Amino acid sequence: MSRFRPLPISFYRRPAGDVARDLLGRWLVHEVDGERLVLRLVEVEAYLGAPDRASHAWGGRRTARNESLYLPGGHAYVYFIYGMHWCLNAVTGDRDTGGAVLIRAGEPVEGEERMVANRRWLKKPRPGDLAGGPGKLCQAMGIDRSLDGHLLDRSPLMITRGEPVEEGEVAAGPRIGVDYAAEAAAWPLRFGVRGNPHVSRPRL
DNA sequence: CGGAAGATCCACT
DNA sequence: GTGGATCTTCCGA
Numbered sequence: 001m002s003r004f005r006p007l008p009i010s011f012y013r014r015p016a017g018d019v020a021r022d023l024l025g026r027w028l029v030h031e032v033d034g035e036r037l038v039l040r041l042v043e044v045e046a047y048l049g050a051p052d053r054a055s056h057a058w059g060g061r062r063t064a065r066n067e068s069l070y071l072p073g074g075h076a077y078v079y080f081i082y083g084m085h086w087c088l089n090a091v092t093g094d095r096d097t098g099g100a101v102l103i104r105a106g107e108p109v110e111g112e113e114r115m116v117a118n119r120r121w122l123k124k125p126r127p128g129d130l131a132g133g134p135g136k137l138c139q140a141m142g143i144d145r146s147l148d149g150h151l152l153d154r155s156p157l158m159i160t161r162g163e164p165v166e167e168g169e170v171a172a173g174p175r176i177g178v179d180y181a182a183e184a185a186a187w188p189l190r191f192g193v194r195g196n197p198h199v200s201r202p203r204l
Numbered sequence: 205c206g207g208a209a210g211a212t213c214c215a216c217t
Numbered sequence: 218g219t220g221g222a223t224c225t226t227c228c229g230a
Contacts, residue, residue, distance in 0.1 A: 045211070054211070065226060082212050083223030089211090102211055123214085135212050177211055205230090217219080 003027060004160050006153040012073035016092040016099035019073075020046035021170060021191050023090065023101060027109060027162035030141045031155050035114055037141050039106030039131055040162060042196045043204075045175045046189040047089070049098030054181035057098025068149040070096050076157060078138075078148040085135030086144050090152055090159065104176075104190075106131045107198040108140075115140035133200045169194050171204035 007026065012019055028039045047055040056066045056079070069077045069091060077089040077100055089100040108115055108130055116125045118140050131137040138144070143157070152159050172188040179185050192204035 047211075056211080061227095063227070079211085080225060081210060083210090083225065085212050087211060104211090121214090133212070139213095175211075180210085207227105207229095209227090210225095212222105214222090215220095 003162050004029065006158045006160050009072075009074035009151070009153055012090060012092050012152070013094065014073070014092060016046035016048055016101055017189060019090065019092045019099075020044045020101040020189065021172075022164070023103075023159065024170060024191055024193055025163045025165035027160045028103065028106060028141065028157075029160055030143065030157050032142050035111055037111035037114060038109040039115075039137065039141060040109050041103060041106045041159075043105035043132075043190070043192040043199045045102040045104055045191070046092075047098075047100050047102060048189070049093070049100075052181075052187075053184040054175060054178035055098060055100070057100075060098070066098075069098050069100055071149060073099070074152055076147050076150045076152055078143060078145055080145065081135075086138035087134040088138055088141075088143050088147075102134055103137060104134050105192075105198050105200050106137055107196070118142055128197055130198075132198050165193055173204050176200070176202075 030037045049057045050060045072095040073092045075091045088103045092099040131140045171194040173190050175190045192199040
């Protein structure tokens with residue numbers, strides 16, 4: 001099935017904003033323990049690198065933690081935050097530019113039962129809240145640091161052609177949780193599928 | 205070497 | 218809408 005064909009690496013070697021918008025509707029596929037978990041991406045955020053105060057690569061900051069953020073576009077950048085959550089990014093652009101797209105939310109396509117099980121400390125599983133946020137999404141998909149630096153065009157973690165979204169279905173707005181980033185906090189780099197119930201709040 | 209912050213989530217009011 | 222959990226990472230002293 002062509003929807004399962006991975007996006008080529010060239011897809012990612014573009015500005016983060018363009019990649020982010022074009023990632024909506026695509027399928028995030030994780031093959032683990034002989035099972036295939038598939039999410040259709042409905043919300044993403046672009047981070048522009050050095051000029052972007054909200055980016056982990058702001059001002060060219062380079063540490064052991066964010067090293068994979070400087071890999072060439074098409075790699076995964078996975079980091080640990082708030083002492084308990086993993087977040088997944090797709091690196092964009094050329095090597096050393098630090099651009100990336102934060103994968104924020106998706107709706108289940110395949111393997112939903114396993115995703116619910118992965119989200120085991122949810123008091124009562126609610127299908128609509130399976131992967132509506134970057135931390136929840138990684139929980140449901142079983143994504144952690146072991147995938148940091150992985151190339152996203154191959155198993156076990158890849159993004160495939162999926163079901164691209166029409167221009168009219170795309171909503172944009174300011175990014176979440178980056179109030180510290182001064183003027184950059186207002187840049188409209190958050191993209192979502194208009195009206196999709198799996199998009200995290202506040203609604204786009 | 206210590207303190208503070210953090211691209212979040214959950215429970216509760 | 219508010220506050221607590223929880224701990225790695227980073228920067229300044």
